Amino acid sequence: MNNPIPKAFEEPYSPILYPIAKKKYLKEPSLKPEDSFLDVLVNRRTYRKFVRLSEDQLSAILWHSAKATELQFQENGFIWSHRPCPSAGGRHPIDLIISQPEAINTRKLALYNPIDHSLNELTLDTTQCLQFIEHINEVVPIGDATIIWFIADQFRTESKYINPLSLIWRDAGAFLNSLQLVCCAFKIACCPLGSLGEPFISDLFGEYTPMPIFGVGGCLVG
Ligand SMILES: Cc1cc2nc3c(=O)[nH]c(=O)nc-3n(C[C@H](O)[C@H](O)[C@H](O)COP(=O)(O)O)c2cc1C
Numbered sequence: 001m002n003n004p005i006p007k008a009f010e011e012p013y014s015p016i017l018y019p020i021a022k023k024k025y026l027k028e029p030s031l032k033p034e035d036s037f038l039d040v041l042v043n044r045r046t047y048r049k050f051v052r053l054s055e056d057q058l059s060a061i062l063w064h065s066a067k068a069t070e071l072q073f074q075e076n077g078f079i080w081s082h083r084p085c086p087s088a089g090g091r092h093p094i095d096l097i098i099s100q101p102e103a104i105n106t107r108k109l110a111l112y113n114p115i116d117h118s119l120n121e122l123t124l125d126t127t128q129c130l131q132f133i134e135h136i137n138e139v140v141p142i143g144d145a146t147i148i149w150f151i152a153d154q155f156r157t158e159s160k161y162i163n164p165l166s167l168i169w170r171d172a173g174a175f176l177n178s179l180q181l182v183c184c185a186f187k188i189a190c191c192p193l194g195s196l197g198e199p200f201i202s203d204l205f206g207e208y209t210p211m212p213i214f215g216v217g218g219c220l221v222g
Helices: 037-043 055-066 126-139 154-158 165-185 200-208
Strands: 020-025 070-073 079-082 094-099 110-113 118-122 146-153 190-193 213-221
Touching: 020 110, 037 165, 055 094, 055 165, 094 165, 126 146, 126 200, 146 154, 146 165, 146 200, 154 165, 165 190, 165 213, 200 213
Parallel strands: none
Antiparallel strands: 020 118, 070 079, 094 110, 094 146, 110 118, 146 213, 190 213
């Protein structure tokens, strides 16, 4: 059972050392939604046909669903941040992995940095990467969709709360809702997937941190 009691002492943070090959800053988005917020709520639907996103569309989705707008750096190495969706303790334990449309066997994965609004191409095992993409494609055909996958870094929440798992799952739900509403606001298709992306996510990223890291779902957008 979850009992999110704050720990008496927060443990120092050791970050995931993602294998970043290339950083690309995204521009601040120029797109503006036409509908009111209440219309977006009324019109929200899951769509399963996808077209290739423009860079401005991808930037708008990430900016309005995930970008950090306030930061506090703590002495133990953790960051408290404010973003469009809530997160237990402001820890935001979910990192976003992005795969933009390409042929299935050449798709790459990039890490979204919510602080500097950049995409960071990752050097990963190509076989494991392909296995992950093929797995997603079996759940819902990906075509020209952009994959946005959620990776949980358990330690961010665990260092602050006893029994962190249910907090992380609720964080994933909170983010999923924000992401789909933002897509609807920009009239971009978004389909959440029931898969967690396991064991592929653990296999791909486990070696970059000594702490538990696992997939907590994701979406196809486009
Ligand atoms: C956690 C979660 C997992 C889902 N998994 C899938 C999935 O694997 N495949 C799919 O086609 N739709 C999936 N969906 C979308 C639901 O099928 C969809 O939300 C539901 O049919 C209601 O339709 P609506 O979102 O348009 O209201 C998922 C939705 C959620 C919230």
